[in-house]
Amino acid sequence: MPEFTVPPVVAEPPVGGLADIVYDHAAEDPERVALARKVDDRWQDVTSAQFRDEVMAIAKGLLAQGVRFNDRVAIMSRTRYEWTLFDFALWSIGAQPVPIYPTSSAEQVCWMLHDAGVSAAVVEHEDHAMTIGSVVDRLPLLRQLWQLDRDCVGELMAAGAHIEDEVVHRHRLAVTPDSPATIIYTSGTTGRPKGCVITHANFIFESDTVVTRWEPVFRAKRDDEVCTLLFLPLAHVFGRMVEVAAIRGRVKLGHQPNLSAAALLPDLAAFKPTFILAVPYIFEKVFHAARRKAEAEGKLGPFDKAVDVAVRYADAAEGRAFGTSSGPSPALRVQHQLFEKLVYSKVREAMGGRIRHAMSGGSAMERRLGLFFAGAGVTIYEGYGLTESTAAATANPPEQTRYGTVGLPIPGTTVHIAEDGEVWLRGGQIFSGYLNNPKATEEVLRDGWLATGDLGALDEDGYLTITGRKKEILVTSGGKSVSPIPLEERVRAHPLVAQCIAVGNDRPYIAALVTLDPEAIDHWLQMRGKRKMSPADLVRDPDLETEIRRAVVAANTIVSQAESIRTFRILAGQFSEEHGLLTPSLKLKRKAIEKAYANEVEALYHA
Missing domain, CATH: 3.40.50.12780 (ANL, N-terminal domain)
Known part of the structure; x- marks a missing residue:
């Protein structure tokens, strides 16, 4: 069977953990700008020495509040500076952060916190605190809850002020590469989320390999500061890897919690990243x-x-x-x-x-x-x-x-x-x-x-x-196996399309449900001099149907006739995470969508 190997460019770490780099960088170059944080709509630089001091102060506060080596602490927040601060503070004392998507339901939160045996949690705001509060009676191990928007950073720093730095260093030096660094829960497209145990060595190998091999990305030209704006969710492994790689690779790191174009584009313009x-x-x-x-x-x-x-x-x-x-x-x-x-x-x-x-x-x-x-x-x-x-x-x-x-x-x-x-x-x-x-x-x-x-x-x-x-292959009643993803992605390439899901398991042919991009639709109506329509009228507009048919025809050119989309239905709404139809990483929950739109799917085969 085909196989391909690329030789390593970094050695596996013999000792130590992820927090060490914060203290090493501060000792080597204390005035280097390591991060930037947004304060009152202005970006403020944070030096490697300042970051180390904040990480140390939080670590001491966590110890003072009863967090111990190998304890697990949940973080439920959008992407922001304080998340990175808590990650490295927890790693400094040998504890394990457990990231939770900020959009998670109370039941999902309860399952993950219970499964991980979480003893404390950091949340962003009151809504998150209430989500955890609603299930706290089913979490007997949970002892502490800190809220970022209520200055838990200042509270923890004050609580640990009496502890000597040496106490934190003793904890940090006890961390080994094979120690668990974090428990990241899968997004659960096919069932209950599972907690992935990722070690310090896993993160160090991954981030150092990426920084070394993709040097043109992570290294600036002379006199040009290399920096990146992180807007991926830190609850997702990709965002977490970026965080670790930026700190380890001496890349100035900024955080942006809002993925909407209205919030993201102004911050890209102000922060001016060299890569994203x-x-x-x-x-x-x-x-x-x-x-x-x-x-x-x-x-x-x-x-x-x-x-x-x-x-x-x-x-x-x-x-x-x-x-x-x-x-x-x-x-x-x-x-x-x-x-x-x-x-x-x-x-x-x-x-x-x-x-x-x-x-x-x-x-x-x-x-x-x-x-x-x-x-x-x-x-x-x-x-x-x-x-x-x-x-x-x-x-x-x-x-x-x-x-x-x-x-x-x-x-x-x-x-x-x-x-x-x-x-x-x-x-x-x-x-x-x-x-x-x-x-x-x-x-x-x-x-x-x-x-x-x-x-x-x-x-x-x-x-x-x-x-x-493997689990998403559609098998038609004629026995044809079809991978839906290439078809869906090709349909989604059309500017008016937001989402597409192909259906056809045990059916005579492949069909599709399509949702629309509201911004693109508003523009499309305006450019064609059409009045704004209700969603119900819009999906019946013959010109719109012609546009979407073009997208489907384009998708069908990449497959055989037996695999092609024969018919489609434009939906008035979108598949959303709130309705349980998307994972937090925006992947389609196929079974949930087919169940929610059972009548529409049925109509595709009885038109």
Whole structure:
């Protein structure tokens, strides 16, 4: 069976834990700017010495309040500076943070806190405190609850002021690489969330490998400060890896808690990151916003031409990197230069102006979108990983990015394709198992290999393409097996589409439910001189149906006729996390959606 290994570029850590780097950096270069925090809408620098002092003060406060070595402490918050502070303070005393998505329901919170045996919790605000309060009678081990918006940071610092620094250092030096660093719960697309036990060694191997191998991303030019704005949820393994990699890699780190374009774009403009790490959804949003702006200004024709030139330019540059072409032609280079000032620089300006690199994960990115950004001067390195692999297991290398794939194994990692097409992984970042769940651990860990549940293929150069999930394969009544993900992603590439789910298990053919992007729809109506409609009227609009049909026809070009979407239904609402139809990482809960929309699904087969 196909298998590909990339040799390691970092050694596995012989001693120590994640907190050590905070104290080492402060001793080596106390005045270096390590982070930035937003205070009264202004970004304030935090030096490595200031960060160390705050981490130490929180660590002492935690000890004073009864948190002990190996205790587990939940953190339920959006992405903000204090989360990173608590992570490193807890690691300083050998405790284990347990991240909880801020949108989790009371039942989900109760399950995770009970399963992890959490003894204390940090929450962001009153609503989170009330969520935990509503189930506290079922959590006998929970002794403390601290609230960020009620200055629990100041409260803890004061509580631990009498404790000597040496007490914290004794705890920190007792941490070993194989000590559990955190318990991260899977998003639960197929059942109850499972707690992944991730060690200090897992995080150190993963982050140091990424920083070393992707040096162009994590190292600045002379006199240019390298920095990143973290807006991924810190409750997700990808965001957590970014946090650790930034601290270890001496990258100035800022936090942004709100993923909406209205909040994110002004902070990108003010913070001016040199690179970002995001999910494809963010890059799609940036692209569609730029295209809508061009259309509103009557410049859609030139914008679309600029997109085509960027895609062809990046495609030719990719060919040169792999030795299959001589690169962009002189005529193409002239066209590309023309659009640099008119279009590409403005797209980069919307992301702060200094971004030249980005990393993308969480779900697949369409090849054309990756090529567009590369042609516009922002190279996006797409990767693949799971909570169980401490984020990235594969990623596209800087010198040879193959768009539309998730890249090569990161150094020190082996990718193996099993007989049934399942992707298996082995490396220093693979987790040690599920908490309190030996049966589930045995199902995925096999002689050092992680069986991912994802289906994929390796090309002749070792680049991985993910083709679907084993548990999400649709089997029609005619016996045809269909992976829905490529179809759904192609439909979702249309600017008016927010979400798409393919259905067809035990049915005669594949069909789809489609939801709409409200911002894009408002723009579409305005540009066509149409009045604003109720959702019920909108989904029956023949022009809109024609637009969505185009997206479905485009998706069908990538599959055989037996696998194609034969019919679809446009829905008036969106699949939301609040209604239990999405995981916190925005993955579709297929069974829940099919149950919630059972009548609509039935109608697709009895029209």
